[in-house]
Amino acid sequence: MISVLGVDVGGTKIAVGPVDDTGARLAAPLVEPSRSRDTESFLAGLEATLRRALLEFARFGPRAIGLACAGTVDTGRGVVVTSPNLPLVEVPVAQAMQDALGVPIVIENDANAAVLGEAVAGAAIDFRHVVMLTLGTGVGGGLLLDGRIYHGANGGAGELGHMVVQKGGLACRCGSHGCLEMYASGPALARYAAARIGDPAQDPDDALHDLYRRGVLTGEAVAGLARHGYPGAVGAVRELADWLGVGLVSIANTFDPQMIVVGGGVSGLGEALIARARDHVRENAMAPARDRVRIASARLGNAAGMIGAALVAWEALGRGRA
Amino acid sequence: MISVLGVDVGGTKIAVGPVDDTGARLAAPLVEPSRSRDTESFLAGLEATLRRALLEFARFGPRAIGLACAGTVDTGRGVVVTSPNLPLVEVPVAQAMQDALGVPIVIENDANAAVLGEAVAGAAIDFRHVVMLTLGTGVGGGLLLDGRIYHGANGGAGELGHMVVQKGGLACRCGSHGCLEMYASGPALARYAAARIGDPAQDPDDALHDLYRRGVLTGEAVAGLARHGYPGAVGAVRELADWLGVGLVSIANTFDPQMIVVGGGVSGLGEALIARARDHVRENAMAPARDRVRIASARLGNAAGMIGAALVAWEALGRGRA
Numbered sequence: 001m002i003s004v005l006g007v008d009v010g011g012t013k014i015a016v017g018p019v020d021d022t023g024a025r026l027a028a029p030l031v032e033p034s035r036s037r038d039t040e041s042f043l044a045g046l047e048a049t050l051r052r053a054l055l056e057f058a059r060f061g062p063r064a065i066g067l068a069c070a071g072t073v074d075t076g077r078g079v080v081v082t083s084p085n086l087p088l089v090e091v092p093v094a095q096a097m098q099d100a101l102g103v104p105i106v107i108e109n110d111a112n113a114a115v116l117g118e119a120v121a122g123a124a125i126d127f128r129h130v131v132m133l134t135l136g137t138g139v140g141g142g143l144l145l146d147g148r149i150y151h152g153a154n155g156g157a158g159e160l161g162h163m164v165v166q167k168g169g170l171a172c173r174c175g176s177h178g179c180l181e182m183y184a185s186g187p188a189l190a191r192y193a194a195a196r197i198g199d200p201a202q203d204p205d206d207a208l209h210d211l212y213r214r215g216v217l218t219g220e221a222v223a224g225l226a227r228h229g230y231p232g233a234v235g236a237v238r239e240l241a242d243w244l245g246v247g248l249v250s251i252a253n254t255f256d257p258q259m260i261v262v263g264g265g266v267s268g269l270g271e272a273l274i275a276r277a278r279d280h281v282r283e284n285a286m287a288p289a290r291d292r293v294r295i296a297s298a299r300l301g302n303a304a305g306m307i308g309a310a311l312v313a314w315e316a317l318g319r320g321r322a
Numbered sequence: 323m324i325s326v327l328g329v330d331v332g333g334t335k336i337a338v339g340p341v342d343d344t345g346a347r348l349a350a351p352l353v354e355p356s357r358s359r360d361t362e363s364f365l366a367g368l369e370a371t372l373r374r375a376l377l378e379f380a381r382f383g384p385r386a387i388g389l390a391c392a393g394t395v396d397t398g399r400g401v402v403v404t405s406p407n408l409p410l411v412e413v414p415v416a417q418a419m420q421d422a423l424g425v426p427i428v429i430e431n432d433a434n435a436a437v438l439g440e441a442v443a444g445a446a447i448d449f450r451h452v453v454m455l456t457l458g459t460g461v462g463g464g465l466l467l468d469g470r471i472y473h474g475a476n477g478g479a480g481e482l483g484h485m486v487v488q489k490g491g492l493a494c495r496c497g498s499h500g501c502l503e504m505y506a507s508g509p510a511l512a513r514y515a516a517a518r519i520g521d522p523a524q525d526p527d528d529a530l531h532d533l534y535r536r537g538v539l540t541g542e543a544v545a546g547l548a549r550h551g552y553p554g555a556v557g558a559v560r561e562l563a564d565w566l567g568v569g570l571v572s573i574a575n576t577f578d579p580q581m582i583v584v585g586g587g588v589s590g591l592g593e594a595l596i597a598r599a600r601d602h603v604r605e606n607a608m609a610p611a612r613d614r615v616r617i618a619s620a621r622l623g624n625a626a627g628m629i630g631a632a633l634v635a636w637e638a639l640g641r642g643r644a
Contacts, residue, residue: 072610082609129475141576145472152578153451154610159575162608164568167488167505176571176606183489246486249498253484254463254576256474284498286484287404288394288476 003060004317005053006310008110008302009069011036011085014046015302016053018060019310023121025303026060039087046093047100054101064104066313067093068113068305070140074155075312078107081155084138106309106316111158112149113308114298115142118261120311122299127258131251132298133160134264135244138173139181143255149312161185165246183243186219186266192236193222202232223269240266241273245280252285252293263298270297325382326639327375328632330432330624331391333358333407336368337624338375340382341632345443348382351628361409368415369422376423386426388635389415390435390627392462396477397634400429403477406460428631428638433480434471435630436622437464440583442633444621449580453573454620455482456586457566460495461503465577471634483507487568505565508541508588514558515544524554545591562588563595567602574607574615585620592619 003018003026017029030053035045054062071083078094080086094105115124115132124130124144132142139161143150150157161181162174169178182188194217196202197209207230211217225233244262251260262274278295285293300307325340325348339351352375357367376384393405400416402408416427437446437454446452446466454464461483465472472479483503484496491500504510516539518524519531529552533539547555566584573582584596600617607615622629 145467150467152611153580154578154614156578156608156610157576159578159608162575163485163572164487165489167565167568174606174608176608178568243489246489246500250485250572253481254479256476256478256481258475284496286478286481286496286498288478289474292476 001059001061002063003057004064004066004310004313005050005057005062006306006308006313007050007053007065007067008306008309009046009067009086010034014049015306016049016057017306018057018062019307021314023117023307023311025307027057029306030056034086036085036087039091042087043091043093043096047097050097050101054103062103064106064313064317065097065101066113066309066311067097067105067107068110068309069107070110072155073107073109075106075108075151078105080107104313104316106313108149108309108312109142109155109158110305111140111142112151113142113312114263114300114304115144115261115308116149116311117300117304117308118263118298119144121307122304123261123296124259129255129257130259130261131160131255131257132261132263133247133251135184135186135262135266136264137186139179139185140264145255160247160251163247163250165243165250180243180247184240184247184266188243189219189222189236189240189266190217192239193217193232196232196235199232202235204231208232219266223266226269226272237269237273238276241276242280244273245277245284248277248281248295249284252281252289256289257293259294259296261296261298263301263304267297323381323383324385325379326386326388326632326635327372327379327384328628328630328635329372329375329387329389330628330631331368331389331408332356336371337628338371338379339628340379340384341629343636345439345629345633347625347629349379352378356408358407358409361413364409365413365415365418369419372419372423376425384425386428386635386639387419387423388435388631388633389419389427389429390432390631391429392432394477395429395431397428397430397473400427402429426635426638428635430471430631430634431464431477431480432627433462433464434473435464435634436585436620436626437466437583437630438471438633439622439626439630440585440620441466443629444626445583445618446581451577451579452581452583453482453577453579454583454585455569455573457506457508457584457588458586459508461501461507462586467577482569482573485569485572487565487572502565502569506562506569506588510565511541511544511558511562511588512539514561515539515547515554518554518557521554524557526553530554541588545588548591548594559591559595560598563598564602566595567599567606570599570603570617571606574603574611578611579615581616581618583618583620585623585626589619
């Protein structure tokens with residue numbers, strides 16, 4: 001038996017599991033804490049985790065390793081250029097791990113990996129033109145154009161959370177204003193809910209106010225209340241869906257994709273979120289995408305990055321590059 | 323000698339000229355009126371013009387014809403799906419002309435053709451990741467991704483004028499609201515100038531008011547006044563540049579291209595328009611595109627579509643497909 005190891009490299013934990021060439025997971029992943037204090041300790045921790053994973057999954061015959069992480073990745077050189085949650089600036093992670101472990105290693109941006117994962121083994125199976133939008137603490141994106149991950153000139157393509165949807169709008173952590181991320185992320189959902197506090201029709205049981213006072217009015221908490229039909233939470237989800245719809249129209253008009261996959265924690269709301277945004281696209285995007293583009297929730301959840309990174313490693317093995 | 327004929331098929335005129343495989347024009351084009359009353363008369367007129375061009379340019383040995391037109395084009399089938407200025411809905415133009423003339427014919431969207439033209443023989447020579455934004459009566463776009471025109475799933479990709487830059491903004495002809503086209507087109511420039519009428523600091527000689535009263539306060543007229551430093555016109559160009567900057571930030575973050583080429587009539591303003599928009603990108607886009615993306619005016623002007631269409635025909639000849 002042969003396999004590759006897919007790795008989701010996060011700021012707090014690293015998950016590693018064996019994946020076959022169809023994107024199927026062969027075993028439950030090994031999950032270990034990530035050390036993100038500085039570059040050196042991070043790399044040492046990653047190496048130790050990968051070493052343990054190679055042993056633990058030895059029976060699956062791992063031939064290569066694919067790493068997925070947030071940030072700008074130069075896939076050709078295997079370098080993490082910058083990352084929002086890892087202490088990596090221009091670090092040749094792939095080469096470092098390959099030298100230490102003697103196994104071919106590739107590295108890919110997590111949203112790029114996720115869109116490949118969804119296209120091979122998730123919501124967008126057999127589609128070649130797929131855009132992934134991930135709604136979490138931030139809003140990210142991945143582009144599968146004509147069957148291939150599109151990286152742009154410097155590995156920075158697909159930052160769809162930083163399309164401007166409101167000129168002069170809210171200040172974004174990226175330094176710009178009015179980015180989609182400020183309106184369609186988990187924190188935005190919490191903000192829409194907070195604005196409904198004090199309105200008896202929206203917050204009849206003071207549930208939102210209560211969460212707010214305790215400092216736990218998060219997007220996740222609002223999503224939970226929305227699932228139970230709590231009015232202010234349902235309203236907040238609608239507000240988010242309206243902004244998501246605007247972002248999806250821009251994506252449809254820009255890419256004319258076969259499918260837009262909506263992932264990330266906020267996408268756990270499923271059709272409660274997606275249906276309204278999809279209606280907006282059907283009414284506001286341009287033909288032919290308006291009528292043809294499919295809009296669906298991601299299927300692979302948190303595993304999309306790991307599976308996608310493994311598929312990138314499989315591709316590299318096939319090309320004899322890894 | 324061999325060549326191909328590039329054809330710019332517009333709603334009011336058709337321009338045809340011989341082009342070599344480097345994108346160089348070999349002779350001044352034949353320009354004839356376009357008949358756009360109905361599909362049948364349009365096709366008959368196009369055929370007659372192409373027939374005359376094949377005779378007139380016979381000494382250049384035309385081996386194929388490349389047509390560029392506005393609208394959604396299914397390049398694989400050679401079909402114009404819809405067009406804003408031609409009476410064509412699902413019409414197999416390439417096959418019809420090929421049957422009539424006995425010459426291989428390809429057809430391409432005009433902005434897609436233009437980006438290829440600029441990359442081979444214009445402002446973006448030797449770049450493989452180029453986005454073209456055309457600012458005219460409408461705002462259009464063309465995508466050259468990894469050296470190839472990107473069409474999307476149904477030929478509709480690159481409608482960059484219909485990225486939403488202001489949720490709930492001005493109603494657009496496309497049916498949506500707040501599209502970039504409403505803020506960065508020729509008519510938008512005229513609107514920004516009109517809003518300055520009556521302010522003695524902005525319209526000291528009543529030049530804007532005068533144009534407005536005569537019904538000729540167009541984007542072109544405003545651009546002309548701006549070139550002479552007329553304050554209200556200069557202010558209007560600045561307002562347009564600010565919106566253009568917002569659109570360019572979204573493009574930079576989405577595609578991380580090597581270059582964004584700004585074309586169309588409004589781009590005749592050159593650096594007066596581009597410099598301010600470029601500054602906005604340097605301050606607001608994400609790294610690495612923020613620091614690396616080049617932003618330049620188109621070089622081929624009105625000829626970009628014709629030259630690009632000819633290059634598509636050359637590519638098709640090379641592949642033995644045409």
